[in-house]
Amino acid sequence: MYGYSGKILHIDLKTKKTWVEDKPEEWYKLWIGGVSMASRLLWENIVPGCDPLDDGNPICFANGIFTGTPVPVGGKFGLASKSPLTGFIGDSLSGSWFSIALKRAGWDGVVLHNSCDRWTNLFIDDDRVQFLDATYLLGKGTFETEEAIRKKMGDDQVRSCTIGICGEHLVRYANVTNDGRQAGRTGHGMIWGHKKLKAVSVRGTKGVKVFDPATLNQLSFDISKTAQGKDTEKYRVYGTATGLLSQNKAGVLPTRNFTEGVFEHANQVSGEFLDEHHKVKVIACAQCPIACEQMSIVKTGPFAGAMTGIEYESLFANSSNLGVSDIRAAIKLITISDHDGMDSISMGVTIGYAMECYERGVLTDKDFACPSHPEGFTLRFGDGESAVKLAEMIRDREGIGDLLAEGVRISSKKIDEERGTESWKWAMHIKGLEPAGYDSRSLKTFAVGLAVGTRGGCHNRSAAYDPDIKGETNRLTVDETRGRVAAESEEYAAVYDTLPLCKFIRRSFTGKADRAGAWPAIAKLINATTGWNFDYDAVDLIGIRAHTIKKAFNIREGWTQADDELPWRWKHEAMTKGPGAGVFVTDEELEYMKKLYYKAKGWTPEGLIPKTKLIELGMPDVAEQIGV
Amino acid sequence: MTTSTSKHAYIDCDPVKCVGCQLCEYVCSFTKTAEYNSYRSRIRTVRVDEVLITAIACRTCENAPCVVVCPRDALTQDPLTGIIHIDGTRCDGCAWCIEACDFGAISINPTTRLAEICDQCETVEGGPQCVRWCPKEALELTTPERRAQKTRRALIAESLEMPTKAKDPQ
Numbered sequence: 173m174y175g176y177s178g179k180i181l182h183i184d185l186k187t188k189k190t191w192v193e194d195k196p197e198e199w200y201k202l203w204i205g206g207v208s209m210a211s212r213l214l215w216e217n218i219v220p221g222c223d224p225l226d227d228g229n230p231i232c233f234a235n236g237i238f239t240g241t242p243v244p245v246g247g248k249f250g251l252a253s254k255s256p257l258t259g260f261i262g263d264s265l266s267g268s269w270f271s272i273a274l275k276r277a278g279w280d281g282v283v284l285h286n287s288c289d290r291w292t293n294l295f296i297d298d299d300r301v302q303f304l305d306a307t308y309l310l311g312k313g314t315f316e317t318e319e320a321i322r323k324k325m326g327d328d329q330v331r332s333c334t335i336g337i338c339g340e341h342l343v344r345y346a347n348v349t350n351d352g353r354q355a356g357r358t359g360h361g362m363i364w365g366h367k368k369l370k371a372v373s374v375r376g377t378k379g380v381k382v383f384d385p386a387t388l389n390q391l392s393f394d395i396s397k398t399a400q401g402k403d404t405e406k407y408r409v410y411g412t413a414t415g416l417l418s419q420n421k422a423g424v425l426p427t428r429n430f431t432e433g434v435f436e437h438a439n440q441v442s443g444e445f446l447d448e449h450h451k452v453k454v455i456a457c458a459q460c461p462i463a464c465e466q467m468s469i470v471k472t473g474p475f476a477g478a479m480t481g482i483e484y485e486s487l488f489a490n491s492s493n494l495g496v497s498d499i500r501a502a503i504k505l506i507t508i509s510d511h512d513g514m515d516s517i518s519m520g521v522t523i524g525y526a527m528e529c530y531e532r533g534v535l536t537d538k539d540f541a542c543p544s545h546p547e548g549f550t551l552r553f554g555d556g557e558s559a560v561k562l563a564e565m566i567r568d569r570e571g572i573g574d575l576l577a578e579g580v581r582i583s584s585k586k587i588d589e590e591r592g593t594e595s596w597k598w599a600m601h602i603k604g605l606e607p608a609g610y611d612s613r614s615l616k617t618f619a620v621g622l623a624v625g626t627r628g629g630c631h632n633r634s635a636a637y638d639p640d641i642k643g644e645t646n647r648l649t650v651d652e653t654r655g656r657v658a659a660e661s662e663e664y665a666a667v668y669d670t671l672p673l674c675k676f677i678r679r680s681f682t683g684k685a686d687r688a689g690a691w692p693a694i695a696k697l698i699n700a701t702t703g704w705n706f707d708y709d710a711v712d713l714i715g716i717r718a719h720t721i722k723k724a725f726n727i728r729e730g731w732t733q734a735d736d737e738l739p740w741r742w743k744h745e746a747m748t749k750g751p752g753a754g755v756f757v758t759d760e761e762l763e764y765m766k767k768l769y770y771k772a773k774g775w776t777p778e779g780l781i782p783k784t785k786l787i788e789l790g791m792p793d794v795a796e797q798i799g800v
Numbered sequence: 801m802t803t804s805t806s807k808h809a810y811i812d813c814d815p816v817k818c819v820g821c822q823l824c825e826y827v828c829s830f831t832k833t834a835e836y837n838s839y840r841s842r843i844r845t846v847r848v849d850e851v852l853i854t855a856i857a858c859r860t861c862e863n864a865p866c867v868v869v870c871p872r873d874a875l876t877q878d879p880l881t882g883i884i885h886i887d888g889t890r891c892d893g894c895a896w897c898i899e900a901c902d903f904g905a906i907s908i909n910p911t912t913r914l915a916e917i918c919d920q921c922e923t924v925e926g927g928p929q930c931v932r933w934c935p936k937e938a939l940e941l942t943t944p945e946r947r948a949q950k951t952r953r954a955l956i957a958e959s960l961e962m963p964t965k966a967k968d969p970q
Contacts, residue, residue, distance in 0.1 A: 240836055240837075241826065241836050242823055242826040242827060242830070242836065242933075244823075272838075276837060276838075276839075315850070328846075329838065329839065352850060377837070377839050377910040378837065379829070379833065379835025379836060379837035379840065380835060380836040380837065381835055382836075385830060385834065389827070389830065393933060396823065396933070396935045397935070399935065400935055400936075452851050453816075453851040453853075454819060455819050455820055455850065455851060455853060456819035456820055456821040457821070458820070458821065458822050459821060459822060459823070459826070460819075460821050461821055461823060461935030461936075462935075463819035463821065463936070467850060467851050479850075
């Protein structure tokens with residue numbers, strides 16, 4: 173087999189036993205890698221119905237098909253477990269060296285079963301697995317942990333996935349970091365912390381072989397040169413943060429906990445402002461010729477010295493969404509989330525929820541009293557310094573931070589039960605996952621895309637904001653096309669998440685990002701790597717299968733169509749400013765679009781998957797378990 | 801820091817332009833071994849503290865210390881190009897050359913345990929493949945003299961303002 177080793181490494185964290193599972197080539201043709209293969213490994217290895225924190229919930233890594241080759245932006249891996257935030261599938265992607273080291277160690281995937289009995293740094297040294305004591309790493313942040321491991325091992329090529337302090341403290345939206353990138357969403361860090369797994373380190377010294385290297389080299393060379401052109405310019409020059417002003421103009425920039433979609437101080441927290449005042453350098457993930465990570469530093473004020481890479485999603489959540497107009501506070505907040513290891517979106521949205529609770533009198537100064545702040549403090553929208561205090565309390569699970577570390581769904585339930593309030597109405601989440609930076613009241617195709625999303629409020633899995641913002645659909649109304657558009661957009665995204673290739677390369681194949689522009693080029697890359705005979709349709713099926721296995725997983729874990737829901741606010745309150753003013757998604761509209769979507773997917777009106785459909789996709793075992 | 805005293809050409813990386821993507825390592829290891837493996841690359845990227853990034857390959861030093869220290873005379877330097885050649889039949893992987901190199905530009909093949917070094921792709925059509933591939937044009941094959949010229953030009957461009965209007969003498 174070319175491009176793959178054909179081997180999945182299984183490690184039992186409890187008994188310290190390891191075993192190798194050989195997978196046939198046909199299996200790889202179905203599941204490819206990344207999110208799809210990780211989700212499939214989870215499907216095969218989880219104890220169905222288990223609690224996300226039970227030993228029956230494994231940690232599944234899956235490498236990419238192009239990882240460790242010169243194919244631009246292919247150095248990524250997928251990570252899957254059952255999410256402690258949603259109770260459904262938690263599938264994340266991360267980039268850079270870790271995946272490449274794992275590929276060179278000769279593993280297409282790794283499944284970690286059960287839990288460690290003490291804090292462990294698992295070390296996969298080519299074929300050898302070691303359980304190293306991680307006591308000396310406790311209390312260290314993510315970047316610090318990686319560096320400490322390299323120092324201890326005395327080898328710069330040892331690459332690690334780590335959890336920071338937040339994972340140790342079981343913050344429900346703690347994440348997993350490697351090489352400055354994160355498998356950011358759905359709370360993997362909490363699972364790792366619960367399993368007492370501080371880090372997984374890898375050293376891989378073997379080479380990666382492909383079927384037709386001459387062709388693969390030429391294709392990769394051409395794409396990496398094209399990727400220096402105008403199609404990637406916004407990523408290279410300003411990074412994703414440049415989206416902030418665009419979303420503000422479109423009136424969908426979440427502002428003050430999603431009450432409005434226009435932020436009056438947007439110019440002071442924009443990617444352009446960041447570029448002018450705070451940018452240090454642009455850096456790349458391994459194997460990426462684009463380079464979009466805008467490393468930004470705070471030079472003045474109370475947060476001087478804070479430095480991290482700033483992305484749009486982290487930026488909206490910790491600036492406009494909190495009403496914060498001082499970008500230095502936003503950089504500090506994002507530095508805390510990155511270095512201490514939590515999801516910057518969930519963290520920002522949770523702080524936004526707490527700010528609204530304060531503004532409405534549900535929470536008061538003394539609710540924020542804790543050993544670090546005995547008198548408590550005010551938490552008004554716009555107060556960056558208080559937001560930083562609260563982020564640190566969440567990280568340390570100190571005072572009310574202990575509750576807010578559970579995310580908005582659990583926090584609001586507890587607060588409402590105790591105080592007889594209705595704060596759940598401004599607890600912004602979908603299936604328990606706090607949404608990304610697009611106010612979807614006036615993006616109605618995206619609204620249904622989010623509601624039906626298998627991992628909750630995620631902009632990466634559904635890309636349906638694109639047709640809405642570009643004006644290919646009427647974003648303020650609904651019509652009979654929306655189910656199909658939402659289905660196609662998530663299947664399109666799933667192709668990239670499965671290979672995986674970073675989506676920022678999507679226009680660099682032929683200048684056109686649509687299926688016709690990209691799929692034939694991707695098929696060529698797959699064939700040169702593996703020697704297979706993939707065509708347009710085969711590439712398209714990659715995404716459909718990837719999405720189907722995730723949905724099947726959710727069904728097996730108890731999903732019903734009532735779970736495909738939007739936050740209360742998006743269904744009952746309209747914004748007052750911008751192009752989206754006066755609009756929200758009614759119950760009737762959402763139910764109508766959900767039915768259209770289930771139909772477009774070829775599912776039953778209840779959103780379940782027919783046996784025939786699953787067999788057609790090559791999943792008879794899945795059909796057996798959840799098909800109708 | 802020690803610097804090369806060479807009059808010869810070498811591969812140089814501009815740390816301002818380098819983003820740490822490592823494509824140079826892929827293409828180098830492939831050119832030399834027909835496999836993609838950073839451990840077999842003769843050029844290596846270095847990243848310290850997130851934003852300090854560059855890549856390093858052989859600097860073709862004059863009176864190259866690696867050549868001088870080799871106890872088995874496995875290393876020789878081409879007097880015309882300055883390129884170091886390693887005789888695999890003589891090298892026994894003792895790594896004295898690695899200790900002698902001020903740039904960390906020599907590596908050991910993890911399988912054969914023998915030393916490996918950049919030869920500027922002297923037998924490859926199109927010259928150094930890392931330079932050809934570098935997406936950010938951070939790598940170049942240069943000499944100390946050309947490098948100095950470049951620095952002078954950059955300094956002047958940065959520190960002096962371009963006269964945009966001819967001054968009217970009156």
